[in-house]
Amino acid sequence: MDQPQRPVPLQAQLPLGKDPLSIRRRVEAMEQVLERSFVIPGINRAVGLDAIMGLVPVLGDILAAAMGGYIVWEARNLGLPKWKLARMAGNVLFDSAVGAVPLAGDFFDFFFRSNTRNLRIIKAHLDKHHPSSRIIEG
Template sequence: MDDIIRIPGTNIRIGLDPIIGLFPAVGDILASSVGLVLVIEGLRHRLPVSVLTRMGANVILNNLIGAIPIVGDAFSIWYKSNVRNLALLNRWKSGERTAVRRGSRVFMAVFLTIWAIVFIGWIIGWYFFIKFLISLAP
């Protein structure tokens, strides 16, 4: 899905993910569905929750940014969530379990910290927006 075709004259590889992502909504849903196959494969191999969450976050991030026309497709070419998830699964199967688990825990700590900051900023923004609307009331 991420690196099946090499662009001639470059080292850049693209796959079906950014190509089908060009079709609004349907393409993004199909790309995410295929990406979830690797997460399900991780479940079958009994990966820890931290690694499964990291894999899921890769798919979600690719889908969220991939929904932005043109920019999302360029992001998908660069980020390659399926390649990342396959690498996590292969590293786990090859015995690098401690490294994969540790890296996933660090990833989750950073991800949750950023999410909390964005969420708190969102709440503060809504608070001031509502306060502003109340001040406009007669």
């Protein structure tokens, strides 16, 4: 007889530590939620909450910007240089500003992935300064 499986605790799914590996996993999870949560059938294009929330005028754009800001905040906790943080903040602000334009902004959100760009900046920093946090992707 099969035993019911216990749900995996949130801490095991998403590390809550302040070490570089835990931060890397949280940022990767946030980027996936914001940019690649769902696949649109027919065109096989991945989209996330950033593009979906952008469909809700004003409030959706504010929430998407706040969630993108979380990634910048985590980068600050990692000690990224100010110029990299400014570049990341610029990505979020540019995405938010253009994304706020009705219809054209929604189309733009479909292609410009500020959170993916910011994740690349964080990964490059971690790979150089904290190589033990590097994850081999298969």
